[in-house]
Amino acid sequence: MDKIRIGFIGAGQVGVTLGAYFAGKGLNISGYFSRSFNSAQAAAKIVSTQAFADLAPFVEECEMIFITTADEQIKTVWQELKKYDLNNKIICHTSGALAADVFEGIAACGAYGCSIHPMYAFAQKNGQTQGLESCFFALEGNGEYLAEIISFIKKLGNKYLLIAQDKKALYHLANVFVANFVLAVLNSGFNCLQSCGVSQKETIQALMPLIAANLDNIAQKGCLESLTGPVERNDLATVKKHLEVIPPQYSGLYAQLSIILADLAQQKHPARDYGALVNALSDYMNKCQ
Numbered sequence: 001m002d003k004i005r006i007g008f009i010g011a012g013q014v015g016v017t018l019g020a021y022f023a024g025k026g027l028n029i030s031g032y033f034s035r036s037f038n039s040a041q042a043a044a045k046i047v048s049t050q051a052f053a054d055l056a057p058f059v060e061e062c063e064m065i066f067i068t069t070a071d072e073q074i075k076t077v078w079q080e081l082k083k084y085d086l087n088n089k090i091i092c093h094t095s096g097a098l099a100a101d102v103f104e105g106i107a108a109c110g111a112y113g114c115s116i117h118p119m120y121a122f123a124q125k126n127g128q129t130q131g132l133e134s135c136f137f138a139l140e141g142n143g144e145y146l147a148e149i150i151s152f153i154k155k156l157g158n159k160y161l162l163i164a165q166d167k168k169a170l171y172h173l174a175n176v177f178v179a180n181f182v183l184a185v186l187n188s189g190f191n192c193l194q195s196c197g198v199s200q201k202e203t204i205q206a207l208m209p210l211i212a213a214n215l216d217n218i219a220q221k222g223c224l225e226s227l228t229g230p231v232e233r234n235d236l237a238t239v240k241k242h243l244e245v246i247p248p249q250y251s252g253l254y255a256q257l258s259i260i261l262a263d264l265a266q267q268k269h270p271a272r273d274y275g276a277l278v279n280a281l282s283d284y285m286n287k288c289q
């Protein structure tokens with residue numbers, strides 16, 4: 001696998017960043033093919049490789065092809081790709097939600113399909129790979145070749161998870177909760193503080209230490225031991241105060257999240273009775289609907 005020739009279809013955030021990361025690890029990057037040749041050229045420049053204007057020479061040049069287009073394009077790209085000789089090639093995509101079965105008919109092509117999902121947030125395509133060293137890769141796909149893929153990831157120095165095909169959607173949901181939903185929750189908090197007259201810049205500066213300490217605690221002790229706040233303290237009076245001032249767009253979210261926190265708090269303090277708090281929140285949620 002060290003010398004395997006790797007190519008990317010889709011010169012976006014993931015394609016460029018993974019290409020730069022692999023190249024930095026001494027792997028052989030054959031080049032980029034993308035919807036627009038400009039994107040392929042820009043990526044090739046960053047990764048010091050070639051841009052392909054046509055699929056045929058690209059396929060010929062690559063032994064392992066990463067399809068790093070948006071999820072909804074993967075099937076279309078595969079339908080195009082399977083028109084070429086793919087014998088003994090590895091075809092991967094980096095979608096978190098889709099499995100390798102998106103490569104319909106791949107066995108008949110003599111190729112091996114897998115999904116290799118980097119558990120990371122890619123928000124740029126400038127070749128910066130900082131932070132990727134600690135990223136896990138979630139692997140799923142052709143059993144025969146999975147051992148090769150595992151050794152590929154290990155050689156990069158990264159860790160991996162094996163995810164069953166029928167668990168991919170649930171696996172992806174986990175990522176969405178901790179990345180996307182957390183962002184929505186943080187933004188809700190930012191908006192509340194800004195409504196107190198604090199500037200956008202100061203809001204982020206003031207709340208970051210709280211966010212960072214919370215994440216540190218979770219990394220070290222897990223969620224249960226990191227739990228703090230009025231729900232954990234079973235402080236119904238403070239919860240009621242919040243419900244009096246909460247902007248209406250956050251009221252359902254507040255009640256639902258608080259009920260989940262109460263469940264955690266109950267696990268942490270089995271001797272406490274959170275029943276009254278949960279009932280008040282459930283009544284409030286019913287009134288909101």
Ligand SMILES: NC(=O)c1ccc[n+]([C@@H]2O[C@H](COP(=O)([O-])OP(=O)(O)OC[C@H]3O[C@@H](n4cnc5c(N)ncnc54)[C@H](OP(=O)(O)O)[C@@H]3O)[C@@H](O)[C@H]2O)c1
Nearest residue numbers: 010011012013014034035036039068069071073095121122
């Ligand atoms: N972003 C993340 O944080 C993240 C994390 C893990 C996994 N993923 C997964 O990684 C994949 C790529 O995500 P991304 O964020 O890198 O997307 P992206 O930045 O939108 O890049 C996708 C690229 O695919 C190209 N493309 C679209 N349709 C194409 C087609 N039919 N043929 C060839 N190229 C095509 C586009 O190229 P042009 O510029 O040429 O139009 C675009 O640059 C997705 O499956 C996503 O779920 C994303």
